[in-house]
Amino acid sequence: MGIDELLERVRADLDRIGPREAAEAAADGALLVDIRYAALRERDGLIPGALVVERNELEWRLDPQGSHRAREATSHDLRVVVICNEGYASSLAAVSLRQLGLHRATDLVGGFQAWKAEGLPVVAAGDGAEAGDTA
Numbered sequence: 805m806g807i808d809e810l811l812e813r814v815r816a817d818l819d820r821i822g823p824r825e826a827a828e829a830a831a832d833g834a835l836l837v838d839i840r841y842a843a844l845r846e847r848d849g850l851i852p853g854a855l856v857v858e859r860n861e862l863e864w865r866l867d868p869q870g871s872h873r874a875r876e877a878t879s880h881d882l883r884v885v886v887i888c889n890e891g892y893a894s895s896l897a898a899v900s901l902r903q904l905g906l907h908r909a910t911d912l913v914g915g916f917q918a919w920k921a922e923g924l925p926v927v928a929a930g931d932g933a934e935a936g937d938t939a
Contacts, residue, residue, distance in 0.1 A: 811892065814899045820913045823922040826885050830854075834883035835876050837866070839897055840916060844889055849926040851919060854887065862886075862897055867904050880905040891915035 805813075821829065830836050836854040838845065839862055850856070855876055857865045865874045866884065876882075884906055888894035894911035901909035912919065920926050 811895055815895050817902075818895060818898055818910050820891075820895070820910055821885065822913050823919045823924055826887075826912050826919065827924050829883060829885055834885055836885050836887060837862070838887050838916070839894065840887070840889050844916070846929045848916060848920065849928050851887065851916070852925050852927050859888075859893060859897060863900055863904060866901055866906060868906075881908065882906060883908040884910070886911040887919070888915045890917050
């Protein structure tokens with residue numbers, strides 16, 4: 805199986821959402837989690853209020869029962885929207901969170917680039933927006 809087929813399979817079980825729906829979900833208490841690496845965050849900016857967690861630490865930081873969890877990882881019922889740069893790696897990451905019991909985890913179609921293209925809020929890295937950075 806190639807990556808395209810794998811993505812198709814895992815996405816069949818996700819209720820993926822678009823940028824506007826992600827913004828509404830965040831306003832309703834969903835946790836936006838930015839898994840992009842530092843160079844992309846520095847280049848393109850950040851979504852205000854999103855928790856920044858490097859992809860290689862995601863499961864440890866979001867597991868509500870984990871000893872290294874982020875303070876935002878409060879329960880398995882938490883709605884989590886994973887955001888990567890263009891919406892590919894985030895699908896695999898969301899499935900991994902679901903395997904940990906975070907049954908409401910999903911990802912953002914088109915990733916950060918779709919968020920930005922939609923004209924939703926973005927701030928420059930270093931403007932204090934990474935206060936939620938737990939990576």
